[in-house]
Amino acid sequence: MTAIPIAQEYDPFGAAFQADPYPVYRWMRDEAPVFHSEKWGWYALSRFDDVRAAATDPETFLSRDGIDIDDTAKDQSGPGFLPDVDNPRHDQVRRLIQPHFLPRRIAAREDAVRAVVRDLVARWRDRGTVDLAQELAWPMPNEVFFTVLGLPSAAEEGRGQLDRWVHELKDRRPDDPRLTPVAKAATEGIRNYFMRLLEDRRAHPRDDVVSALVRAEIDGVPFAEEHLTPASEILGLMMVLFLGGVESTAGLTGSLFKLLAEHPDQRERLRRDPSLVPAAVEETIRHSSPLQLAARTTAREVTVHGTRIPPGARVVLVYGAANRDERQFPDPDRFDVSRGRFRHLGFGEGRHGCLGAPLARLEAKVALEEALPVLGDYTLAGPPVRYRTTPNMYVWDHLPLTFGVPAAGREQA
Numbered sequence: 001m002t003a004i005p006i007a008q009e010y011d012p013f014g015a016a017f018q019a020d021p022y023p024v025y026r027w028m029r030d031e032a033p034v035f036h037s038e039k040w041g042w043y044a045l046s047r048f049d050d051v052r053a054a055a056t057d058p059e060t061f062l063s064r065d066g067i068d069i070d071d072t073a074k075d076q077s078g079p080g081f082l083p084d085v086d087n088p089r090h091d092q093v094r095r096l097i098q099p100h101f102l103p104r105r106i107a108a109r110e111d112a113v114r115a116v117v118r119d120l121v122a123r124w125r126d127r128g129t130v131d132l133a134q135e136l137a138w139p140m141p142n143e144v145f146f147t148v149l150g151l152p153s154a155a156e157e158g159r160g161q162l163d164r165w166v167h168e169l170k171d172r173r174p175d176d177p178r179l180t181p182v183a184k185a186a187t188e189g190i191r192n193y194f195m196r197l198l199e200d201r202r203a204h205p206r207d208d209v210v211s212a213l214v215r216a217e218i219d220g221v222p223f224a225e226e227h228l229t230p231a232s233e234i235l236g237l238m239m240v241l242f243l244g245g246v247e248s249t250a251g252l253t254g255s256l257f258k259l260l261a262e263h264p265d266q267r268e269r270l271r272r273d274p275s276l277v278p279a280a281v282e283e284t285i286r287h288s289s290p291l292q293l294a295a296r297t298t299a300r301e302v303t304v305h306g307t308r309i310p311p312g313a314r315v316v317l318v319y320g321a322a323n324r325d326e327r328q329f330p331d332p333d334r335f336d337v338s339r340g341r342f343r344h345l346g347f348g349e350g351r352h353g354c355l356g357a358p359l360a361r362l363e364a365k366v367a368l369e370e371a372l373p374v375l376g377d378y379t380l381a382g383p384p385v386r387y388r389t390t391p392n393m394y395v396w397d398h399l400p401l402t403f404g405v406p407a408a409g410r411e412q413a
């Protein structure tokens with residue numbers, strides 16, 4: 001008797017998929033490496049080699065229709081949103097912003113990042129319980145990013161509203177590619193806010209990234225027009241820095257502490273050999289990729305594993321699946337901080353490879369170095385809760401932990 005194949009579907013909008021995407025990814029890699037979604041109309045690549053080949057061929061796999069598979073590109077990103085821009089403009093805009101994110105520039109910020117993390121950890125270190133997502137993974141990149149970019153500090157006017165917008169921008173309903181009214185209102189609010197901020201920095205420049213951007217030129221032409229509008233490129237660039245800088249780093253940090261709670265043996269290895277910290281960060285990005293997918297549009301017909309993909313088709317590069325490909329990584333579902341050096345696609349690759357990777361790596365490393373000694377042999381105090389967001393993100397909203405507190409700490413608490 002022949003086994004009846006189990007009909008499977010890759011529907012990244014669905015609640016069932018979101019609850020655990022990894023079994024679906026395995027099925028895709030094995031049975032449907034060029035998955036065609038009847039429901040949404042796009043194709044999806046899930047094997048490491050296929051995803052990497054597409055990511056590094058930006059002349060065939062264009063970004064012009066946006067990396068998201070919901071309505072983000074239509075209603076939120078705007079021109080200048082780097083991941084959605086093809087050449088020649090992409091490289092011109094990237095050259096403007098790249099110097100601010102070079103590894104050595106970012107390394108020079110380590111003390112500032114550490115100060116942010118220490119301040120956050122001090123608030124709960126004597127408590128014995130913490131929601132690590134809410135009390136470290138989210139506020140750390142938020143605070144760091146505001147300092148790096150030159151956005152208002154926590155004490156300045158308008159900051160509370162910005163903190164709320166970070167979340168409201170990503171408000172979505174399950175099974176629905178449209179932005180909710182909350183997300184649309186936050187988009188408008190933040191664009192207006194950025195316009196005012198840019199005008200202010202133009203009039204009163206400071207030593208920060210926003211001031212540099214508003215004065216920058218490309219081939220002698222000012223990057224920011226004299227009269228900014230919602231369609232100004234500089235606003236799209238600000239939006240990707242804001243969206244890209246906070247949520248994905250929160251996802252990485254949350255997953256890092258979650259995985260170490262679930263794998264005490266790996267945590268013990270880290271404690272005994274702190275030189276493994278950077279490896280633990282890379283393994284987390286591979287194992288639980290914060291940015292699970294990025295879409296492209298074909299410039300010409302391509303054939304992958306015998307499947308013809310027509311020109312103008314949307315193709316989803318599923319980084320989260322490629323990073324668990326057993327053809328590339330032995331025992332890929334295992335979380336192992338001592339895999340040694342390996343290449344992953346968690347930051348993409350090639351022209352659109354992540355601008356903020358050095359910053360994200362630094363933040364995650366410092367978070368581990370500062371929080372792990374405080375948390376000791378911590379455990380999950382309840383089930384982690386996924387963050388409600390776009391289907392491309394894998395991020396935690398709540399990560400309740402319990403940990404031991406030395407007697408002296410308890411008395412002070």
Ligand code: HEM
Pocket residue numbers: 055067082083084094101240241244245246248249252285289290291294295319345346347348349351352353354355356357359360
């Ligand atoms: C763990 C944290 C992060 C992860 C996992 C991540 C992941 C990614 C990935 C996979 C891409 C490629 C998208 C594609 O192929 O189209 C990307 C691009 C990008 N990321 Fe990140 N990112 C992170 C942190 C950051 C930070 C902190 C920033 C802030 C500067 C940032 C800014 C960007 C930008 C601007 C791009 C577009 C680059 C381009 O198109 O030239 N990311 N990121």
